[in-house]
Structure formats: structure tokens, C-alpha cells
Amino acid sequence: MSMNYDEKIPNNVDLSTNKTLQRALEHWQPRFIDWWKELGPAVYQGNDIYLRTATSVDREGWATFGMVKMPEYRWGIFLAEQDQNRTIGFGDNMGQPVWNVIPGEHRSTLRRLIVTQGDTEPASVEQQRALGTSAPSLYDLRNLFQVNVEEGRHLWAMVYLLHAYFGRDGREEAEGLLERHSGDADKPRILTTFNEPINDWLSFYMFAYFTDRDGKFQLKALAESGFDPLARTCQFMLTEEAHHMFVGDSGIGRVVRRTVEVMNELRSEDPAKVRAAGAIDLHTIQKYMNFWFSSALDLFGSEVSSNAASYFANGLKGRPDESLYDDHVAGGEYTLEQPDGSGGVRTETVSMRNAMNEIMRAAYVRDCENGVKRWNKIIEKGGVKFELRLPSPRFRRTVGMWANVPTDPAGAPITQEAFAAGASSWIPTPEDQAFVASLMKPVLEPGKVASWIAPPERGINNLPADYEYVRVA
Numbered sequence: 340m341s342m343n344y345d346e347k348i349p350n351n352v353d354l355s356t357n358k359t360l361q362r363a364l365e366h367w368q369p370r371f372i373d374w375w376k377e378l379g380p381a382v383y384q385g386n387d388i389y390l391r392t393a394t395s396v397d398r399e400g401w402a403t404f405g406m407v408k409m410p411e412y413r414w415g416i417f418l419a420e421q422d423q424n425r426t427i428g429f430g431d432n433m434g435q436p437v438w439n440v441i442p443g444e445h446r447s448t449l450r451r452l453i454v455t456q457g458d459t460e461p462a463s464v465e466q467q468r469a470l471g472t473s474a475p476s477l478y479d480l481r482n483l484f485q486v487n488v489e490e491g492r493h494l495w496a497m498v499y500l501l502h503a504y505f506g507r508d509g510r511e512e513a514e515g516l517l518e519r520h521s522g523d524a525d526k527p528r529i530l531t532t533f534n535e536p537i538n539d540w541l542s543f544y545m546f547a548y549f550t551d552r553d554g555k556f557q558l559k560a561l562a563e564s565g566f567d568p569l570a571r572t573c574q575f576m577l578t579e580e581a582h583h584m585f586v587g588d589s590g591i592g593r594v595v596r597r598t599v600e601v602m603n604e605l606r607s608e609d610p611a612k613v614r615a616a617g618a619i620d621l622h623t624i625q626k627y628m629n630f631w632f633s634s635a636l637d638l639f640g641s642e643v644s645s646n647a648a649s650y651f652a653n654g655l656k657g658r659p660d661e662s663l664y665d666d667h668v669a670g671g672e673y674t675l676e677q678p679d680g681s682g683g684v685r686t687e688t689v690s691m692r693n694a695m696n697e698i699m700r701a702a703y704v705r706d707c708e709n710g711v712k713r714w715n716k717i718i719e720k721g722g723v724k725f726e727l728r729l730p731s732p733r734f735r736r737t738v739g740m741w742a743n744v745p746t747d748p749a750g751a752p753i754t755q756e757a758f759a760a761g762a763s764s765w766i767p768t769p770e771d772q773a774f775v776a777s778l779m780k781p782v783l784e785p786g787k788v789a790s791w792i793a794p795p796e797r798g799i800n801n802l803p804a805d806y807e808y809v810r811v812a
């Protein structure tokens with residue numbers, strides 16, 4: 340399936356054969372560009388940046404690299420190839436052909452799923468808009484902008500579905516996606532995490548690792564959908580999403596590497612000395628992990644959810660990597676641990692379908708562990724005795740059965756007082772944040788990096804790490 344780059348909106352959905360849809364999207368496009376200029380990256384909008392743009396959805400050609408000014412990025416509509424024989428892979432409709440029109444009874448649910456996913460995409464761009472002023476290197480600055488333009492394209496992906504399949508209310512929802520803004524008092528973004536500003540690069544890497552990874556799991560679940568255009572859109576988005584997680588994973592790894600280097604230079608494990616030397620002590624990195632991991636866990640929703648059960652039953656949203664499961668009907672049971680209301684823990688068995696959110700969250704936690712292992716290898720190789728650890732999924736939750744139940748990072752229930760007393764050593768304090776903020780000074784010379792992070796191991800697209808990825812001059 341070829342991509343048409345001659346049109347105003349690049350696409351591989353034969354947009355020109357549907358004039359009404361094409362006009363509607365061409366009408367939305369200038370509003371998107373206005374939003375991008377107003378609430379997208381605060382700096383370097385007019386500079387050349389080494390970005391990749393999708394030019395075909397197959398393995399070879401989906402990433403074409405070149406110097407681009409962000410507002411001129413070719414945001415387009417790209418769906419993975421259609422499989423004519425695809426059938427619904429799970430739930431009560433399993434084995435039936437997938438839908439290419441929206442079944443009336445699932446219309447409002449699908450719209451809600453698409454709007455909620457769509458809302459996170461521009462939200463993250465808004466959250467990150469100030470980061471360009473304090474990039475630790477041109478390489479990192481470029482990666483930030485790559486993530487930002489692709490989140491912009493993910494918004495396009497969802498807006499296309501709304502316009503193409505949901506008629507007037509879809510068009511209204513598409514408008515709404517540009518009207519809500521991250522952190523806006525009157526019209527905030529839908530999900531809480533996406534209303535927190537991200538003003539320092541340690542938070543950015545944590546966000547890209549933990550929060551974008553939630554995105555990966557949501558996209559994987561929607562890529563299983565019986566509504567085929569949604570599934571195909573999400574499949575292609577996942578290709579781009581992989582880079583976002585790489586930015587988080589390698590970013591945290593580089594911060595850890597630099598810290599270990601400084602500890603070895605100083606021959607000291609004293610956090611105060613590490614900080615005085617311009618690096619971020621491991622304990623602070625652990626606190627940022629605790630914060631962003633626990634906040635991402637909330638995005639999966641309540642452990643027991645009848646909504647999640649009906650999404651699964653109806654074939655709207657599957658489990659990530661559904662094909663890896665033996666049983667796609669999920670008629671069994673699932674046992675989970677919940678607070679017993681008096682400071683202890685009890686187990687409860689629920690129907691598997693009602694536990695879909697928890698099953699997804701558990702898969703996400705396992706995926707998160709991989710990066711932590713890599714970062715711990717760096718620490719171990721550096722000869723430092725310290726282990727980064729994901730906190731328990733019970734820790735610091737605001738959604739689900741553990742919401743507002745105080746526990747320590749290992750998940751043991753504790754009193755409110757004990758939590759209040761421990762909080763400053765578990766999650767970033769205003770002092771920690773001020774310290775991290777104090778390090779955020781832009782480094783804009785090709786090949787140079789800030790004091791608190793190690794240089795990247797390699798550049799982008801086989802270019803050297805000291806390539807001028809953003810022409811800042």
C-alpha cells in the first residue's frame with residue numbers, strides 16, 4: 340500500500356477518493372498547526388531538526404530521515420496493511436470477521452476508547468513543551484522533538500478514525516482534542532497523569548519509559564480490536580512508540596552511568612558529594628522511578644472492572660499480545676490480593692474477564708522490569724552496591740483497590756503517619772526537584788553533554804553522536 344505524499348495530508352487510506360472526509364480533515368489541519376505552534380515545543384520551531392518521517396508502512400521504508408522544521412513535518416494518516424481474512428481473536432465474537440464499519444451497539448464505547456487514547460497524544464506534547472530550553476545535548480533535543488512530532492501524528496491517527504467513522508459527533512470530539520489542554524483549570528486533559536507538567540529531563544526520561552510504556556500496552560490491546568481500522572492504526576503507531584521507550588530507557592541508563600562514574604571518581608557514595616559534583620544521586624533516581632511508575636500504574640484502571648470485561652467480551656479491546664495466550668475466551672478465574680480494610684491483605688478470586696485491567700498491568704510491570712535490570716547492570720559493573728527497584732504496584736496508588744491505602748515501597752500496609760514520615764525518602768521532595776531543576780542547563784554544542792548524564796552510545800540512523808542533530812545557530 341503506497342503512501343500519497345502529493346496530497347495536503349499524506350496518507351495510505353486513499354483519502355482523495357472520499358472528498359467529504361478529505362475536506363473535513365483539511366479543515367481540521369490548520370487548527371492542528373495553530374495548536375502545534377501555540378502549545379507544541381516552546382523553542383526551535385523554526386530550526387532544522389534531523390527527524391524521521393514515515394514514508395511507507397513496511398519494514399524497510401517507514402522511517403525516512405532528514406532535516407525538517409517542525410511545523411513543516413508531514414503529519415499523515417497511516418494504517419498497517421489490511422489483512423482481508425482477519426477475524427476477531429478473542430471474546431464472545433471470536434472467529435467472526437472483523438468490522439470495517441462500527442457496529443451500532445459499540446459506537447459510543449469505541450468512540451470513548453479512541454478519544455481517551457487520542458487525548459493523551461497532544462497532552463504529552465503540551466506537558467513537554469518547555470523542555471527544549473534545557474536539553475542536555477543536541478542528540479537529546481532531537482529525540483524530544485522526534486517524540487513530540489510523533490505524538491502529534493498519533494493525534495492525527497485518532498482524529499482520522501473519529502472523522503471517518505463517527506460522523507458529526509466524531510468531528511466534535513476531534514475539535515475537543517484541541518480544546519482541552521494539559522493542566523488547564525477549566526478544560527484539562529482526560530487522564531490525571533497527563534496534566535502534570537514535565538519540566539526536567541529526568542522526569543522526561545521517566546515519562547518516556549513508564550508512561551509511554553502504558554501507551555504501548557494500551558495500543559497493543561487496541562491493536563487486537565475487532566474494529567479493524569482501529570487495530571491497523573494502533574499497529575503502526577506501535578512502530579513509532581518503540582523509539583519513545585528507547586529514549587526513556589537509554590536516557591535513564593545514561594543518567595545512572597554518569598552517576599556511577601562520578602561516584603567512582605569521588606570514591607564516595609555520599610549523595611551530597613555526588614550532587615555537589617553535578618550528578619544525580621542514585622537515591623534520587625529511585626525516588627523519581629517510584630513516582631512515575633506508580634503514577635503510570637493508575638492508568639490501567641481498577642483491578643476489577645466490568646467495563647474492561649465487556650470490552651473484552653465484545654471484541655473491542657483485547658489483551659496485549661493476545662495470540663500468546665492459550666485461551667482467548669478468558670472464561671476462567673483470576674486471584675488477586677486486596678487490602679482487607681484493617682491493615683492487612685486478603686486474596687479475592689474474580690472472573691478472568693473482570694480482571695483484564697490487572698492482567699494488563701501485570702504484563703506492564705514485567706516489561707518495566709527489563710529496563711531496571713539493565714540499569715542495575717550498569718551500577719553493578721561500576722562496582723557500586725546499590726540496586727534500583729520498582730516499588731510494589733500497591734505503593735502510592737490513587738486508582739483501584741489500593742487507592743489511598745498507605746503502604747511502604749515494598750507494598751506492606753502501614754499507617755498514614757508512617758507513610759507521611761517515609762514519604763520524603765520514597766518520592767521526590769521539593770528540594771529534590773529543585774536540585775534536579777538546578778542541573779537543567781542547555782548544552783548545545785555538537786557532541787557535548789551535560790554534567791549529569793553520560794553521552795549516548797551511538798547516534799541516530801548511523802550518524803555519529805556528535806552530529807549537529809538540531810541546527811540551533
Ligand SMILES: [Fe+2]
Binds near residue numbers: 460489554
Ligand atoms: Fe503516542
Ligand SMILES: [Fe+2]
Binds near residue numbers: 490551580
Ligand atoms: Fe509515545
